[in-house]
Amino acid sequence: MDASKLHELTDWLIDGGRSAASPSRFMAECCERMVAAGLPLWRVGVFVRTLHPDIYGRNFIWKPGAEVEVGTVDYNILESPGFHTSPLIIVFQQGLEVRARTDDPRSERFPIIDELRAEGVTDYVALPLPFIGGTVNGSSWTTKQPGGFTDEQLAALRSLVKPLARVVEIITLTRTAASLLDTYVGNRAGERILGGQIRRGHTETMNAAIWLSDLRGFTSLSDRVPAETVVDVLNHYFDCQVAAIRNHGGEVLKYMGDGLLAVFPIDEYVGDEQQVCSRVLEAAHESRASVAELQCPIGDAVERFRFGVALHVGRILYGNIGGGNRLDFTCIGPAVNLAARLEKIASQLGRTVVASEGFAGICRGGWSDLGEFPVAGFSKAARVYGLVDEKSAA
Incomplete structure (x- = not known):
């Protein structure tokens, strides 16, 4: 682990990740900086619920060397068996960390672990992203490192998700404002209102x-x-x-x-x-x-x-x-x-x-x-x- 790069990353997050021009770019740059600091990340996901009449939430998925995948899920996911057997449901509902090593028999309660094991993943951890208003969103972190994440690496992840949650919250609030304006006054009017025509x-x-x-x-x-x-x-x-x-x-x-x-x-x-x-x-x-x-x-x-x-x-x-x-x-x-x-x-x-x-x-x-x-x-x-x-x- 490179302590100086972790410190630089923390400062970058506290400063709002302003070198990233979009949410996708922010996700990519954040994960790349983490890898450069010594965190052996394979697949990272950020899952944020949104205030929208049709969309329950949005997800951002990062993998090394690939474009960030951005997706949405509708309210039907609440009826999906896969959602209710995911580690993230524990994060969303209880605000608790969930760790599932792919070589641990206790992890079999989560069906997604079989898929991750097939990809060569050795460790999975889901961490809450608590927002100031009380909403808890989630993140997931995986590695292919033999033996999984070390205690030092887990401690680094836990410390980084705190400033990360603040930036994600700001991005989410901005998007929520735009989405609500689009829903209630229309896209062009919403753009003008956000642009200061109030x-x-x-x-x-x-x-x-x-x-x-x-x-x-x-x-x-x-x-x-x-x-x-x-x-x-x-x-x-x-x-x-x-x-x-x-x-x-x-x-x-x-x-x-x-x-x-x-x-x-x-x-x-x-x-x-x-x-x-x-x-x-x-x-x-x-x-x-x-x-x-x-x-x-x-x-x-x-x-x-x-x-x-x-x-x-x-x-x-x-x-x-x-x-x-x-x-x-x-x-x-x-x-x-x-x-x-x-x-x-x-x-x-x-x-x-x-x-x-x-x-x-x-x-x-x-x-x-x-x-x-x-x-x-x-x-x-x-x-x-x-x-x-x-x-x-x-």
Whole structure:
């Protein structure tokens, strides 16, 4: 063991491992420094739980001479037999160290030891990574050194995981913040908020295609079925749209009951207005098909659903709006107001997809002129277009 290199490594960790530009690079550099200090590491894993609606945790796996493997696990892992027979479950639940030498019969209680023995591993140790808030995450360390880790090497590992836990916690908190912002306000808005756009009135103008939709008959549905069923219906209904919106470059900004507001930015990075509007229309076709296939057993009947979406394009004001210290990152402007009015017209006409004259003029083909309609709050009537392949259900 090289005491001076261990000391340098500890200082590097205390300083935040700032020479590493990413979590993967941090993992690689940390393990390489450990090996250089005399720790005979073979496979190292860091396992961190995260605050995410779909992802239970993330793992980083390092091996000498290989790229760090980064993976995620969903909540199904909690039902997995392999998870409940892993040494890490003891670390997560009890915060205890677990050591399993591959030549020790007592280690056979962990099925993973057979796999490690086949790789030539001689020793395995799982160490807790306790966070300041009380959460305990885990790390695993293996070696192929004959006889396994020495007492001196284990002592070095135990001392190093303390500063390591602090850096991992900071990285995790930063990622959690980004993940929560992505979940609740959207990716682009989340990036802006993390970048410092957190003051009321901090806005910018943006040219965008606007998507505003709602579920037909939602008020009646809410009145005649249990609230829990309504929530389940809404979740499935939004699933029909969100994947299509995101896959075609859009960002969901807001859910308003059964309503959904999304924007598709138009700029030099994501394409010109014709490209963007074409992708928006593709998303509308996909969402229409998905909603048409959606059905939900309610009582003795099977409920089918319809929705309407209005498409428009224009300048919007995008940023922080609110009162006091309670802000909302959203978009406003005449273009958004017109999209909202068009959605009401779609409902009146029994149409699923309608577009403004501006949107239909950019994304040409496949539209029929439905006429001009007075629009509340606007001095001029708006010409509205519907898809040729769609008949009115009014």
